[in-house]
Amino acid sequence: MSGTTRTRPGPADPAEAKRCASWIVAVAATQDREAFAQLFAHFAPRVKAYMFRFGGNSENAEELAQEAMMQVWRKAHLFDPQKAAASTWIFTIARNLRIDRFRQRKHIEVDDSDPTLIIDDSPLADEIVDRDEHAVLVKSAMEELPADQKVVVELSFFEDLSHSEIAEQLDIPLGTVKSRLRLALTKLRGGLEGVS
Amino acid sequence: MNIKHHPTDQTLMDYASGKMSQAMELLVATHMTLCPKCREKVAEFEALGGAALETANVMSMDAHALDHVMAMIERETANENVVFREMPSTRRVAVGESITGSAIPSVPRPLANLLPDNVLSLEDIPWKSLAPGVKHYQLKSIESKGTVRLMKIAPGVSIPDHGHHGHEMTLLLKGSYIDEIGRFRAGDVADLGNDVDHQPIADTAEECICLIATDAPMKFNRLLPKLLQPFIGI
Ligand SMILES: [Zn+2]
Numbered sequence: 001m002s003g004t005t006r007t008r009p010g011p012a013d014p015a016e017a018k019r020c021a022s023w024i025v026a027v028a029a030t031q032d033r034e035a036f037a038q039l040f041a042h043f044a045p046r047v048k049a050y051m052f053r054f055g056g057n058s059e060n061a062e063e064l065a066q067e068a069m070m071q072v073w074r075k076a077h078l079f080d081p082q083k084a085a086a087s088t089w090i091f092t093i094a095r096n097l098r099i100d101r102f103r104q105r106k107h108i109e110v111d112d113s114d115p116t117l118i119i120d121d122s123p124l125a126d127e128i129v130d131r132d133e134h135a136v137l138v139k140s141a142m143e144e145l146p147a148d149q150k151v152v153v154e155l156s157f158f159e160d161l162s163h164s165e166i167a168e169q170l171d172i173p174l175g176t177v178k179s180r181l182r183l184a185l186t187k188l189r190g191g192l193e194g195v196s
Numbered sequence: 197m198n199i200k201h202h203p204t205d206q207t208l209m210d211y212a213s214g215k216m217s218q219a220m221e222l223l224v225a226t227h228m229t230l231c232p233k234c235r236e237k238v239a240e241f242e243a244l245g246g247a248a249l250e251t252a253n254v255m256s257m258d259a260h261a262l263d264h265v266m267a268m269i270e271r272e273t274a275n276e277n278v279v280f281r282e283m284p285s286t287r288r289v290a291v292g293e294s295i296t297g298s299a300i301p302s303v304p305r306p307l308a309n310l311l312p313d314n315v316l317s318l319e320d321i322p323w324k325s326l327a328p329g330v331k332h333y334q335l336k337s338i339e340s341k342g343t344v345r346l347m348k349i350a351p352g353v354s355i356p357d358h359g360h361h362g363h364e365m366t367l368l369l370k371g372s373y374i375d376e377i378g379r380f381r382a383g384d385v386a387d388l389g390n391d392v393d394h395q396p397i398a399d400t401a402e403e404c405i406c407l408i409a410t411d412a413p414m415k416f417n418r419l420l421p422k423l424l425q426p427f428i429g430i
Contacts, residue, residue: 084242157244
């Protein structure tokens, strides 16, 4: 039996986040099995915990985590380190697989090859964002949130709960859920802008 | 395109965390196709999802999980000649439909994917008449929760006065309208909370086409006798 255990620290600095990204690039370029094993060790237990919170059954969660990691292998050539950090990209794979399996449909997304796609041509858009640095900033900003705000953010991503269900689960008024979330988002955004 | 009205941050976060009805997702993805700002915000919220993944609890995998996955990958690689790489979808959408003033040049793909194959522009939609000056087309939903429809409103006509339970969003695709909140043009989204009564009016000489998504059925206050509603699927 596998139980839920306290987290091992994720990437604490951009170098570590970059290593995760380079593993995905290596899988894409040379089908590097060693790099894949590293990715697996880091992300599979996280994806399993994510799936468990939606599915409630550890066998099911194990299977979905394995399936998500297969997709990481298969889709590695679509990963663009300029557009997302490894953790962000793997989160979207897990999210889409969850919607596919639990709700029997595809997550509707923007198609980058859509001829109607409108590209930002303002000068600011040229500024290159370092996605790995950004991911680490988001993570530390999140860790610094007061506990009551952090739990609302976590529940938003980790459980299929509406705001009123979150309110019920935490036994607080709906308005409080909304205001904590708003505070958290302002703080997260403020933290990021303060640095860049 | 000069978009002034966007979905709220909360809406974009719900999209990124994957907890919206498919009807709402469709509207947000269609707006995002036209709005680089909201694409970037969603990317930020997805990074927040990644951070949540990094900071939350972990659950240890079965002892042989990696071997198992590697074995499946080997098997797949052996059959590789068949299909290996997942390619981006290639459904063709006609580009360069005559650009009439403020219209979206052709149908953004998230929406186009749910229209019949022969519909290449907003003009080809098999509209059904709903009331004088108001036509609609109900999209095949997809998920029972929520509804999504296109509406075409003649100049000067107002969308039937309606309040709603739950969340409603309107994305303007052509023309412009004005309501209690302000003026909306192609690409703009009105992201309304619960229990708002509003009555948008197509306010230029051009007809107006919009996509409306709700989490709950719309209720029209006037114009349509309540009795009729079940028959036309509103
Ligand atoms: Zn926008």
